[in-house]
Amino acid sequence: MKQLKITLKKSGIGKSHDQKATLKALGLRHLNQEVVHPDNGPIRGMIFKVKHLVDVEEVG
Numbered sequence: 001m002k003q004l005k006i007t008l009k010k011s012g013i014g015k016s017h018d019q020k021a022t023l024k025a026l027g028l029r030h031l032n033q034e035v036v037h038p039d040n041g042p043i044r045g046m047i048f049k050v051k052h053l054v055d056v057e058e059v060g
Contacts, residue, residue: 002039003059007032010053022049 008028012020026046027035036059037043047056 001060003036004039004043004047005034005036005057005059006047007034007055007057008053009055012050012053015053019050019053022046023053026050026054028054 006026006028008023008031011031012023026037039058047054
């Protein structure tokens with residue numbers, strides 16, 4: 001199964017409450033922090049909501 005490596009590149013400070021909640025749901029707290037999630041619809045939707053704050057790479 002494919003996985004996505006998500007890296008927080010910009011801060012959530014000053015962003016809307018729902019974008020901050022999305023970052024928290026993805027497990028991102030600190031700049032340059034990386035998390036790995038499965039490549040599925042709900043995760044892709046969360047990434048789309050905060051695409052201007054994160055970098056995404058496919059792993060495996």
